[in-house]
Amino acid sequence: MFYGKVPMMIFILASGYLFTVYLLLALAKRSENKNTSKDSSVVSSSNHIQDMSVTANVTEIVNSQ
Known part of the structure; x- marks a missing residue:
């Protein structure tokens, strides 16, 4: 072979x-x-629904304390 x-x-x-x-x-x-x-x-509608459920859970936790 030629190098x-x-x-x-x-x-x-x-x-x-x-x-x-x-x-x-x-x-x-x-x-x-x-x-x-x-x-x-x-995607935008599923993200909106997911955001609402997270907000509801956080609100419930804050109110229970």
């Missing part, structure tokens, strides 16, 4: 790896944005 071409091969492989990671992160971000836009109304 003179090894540094160039390392550079090419590292560049390909970084480009692949960049593409996968961009794809994950894009799919996350699509999911959050579809489920935003469901």
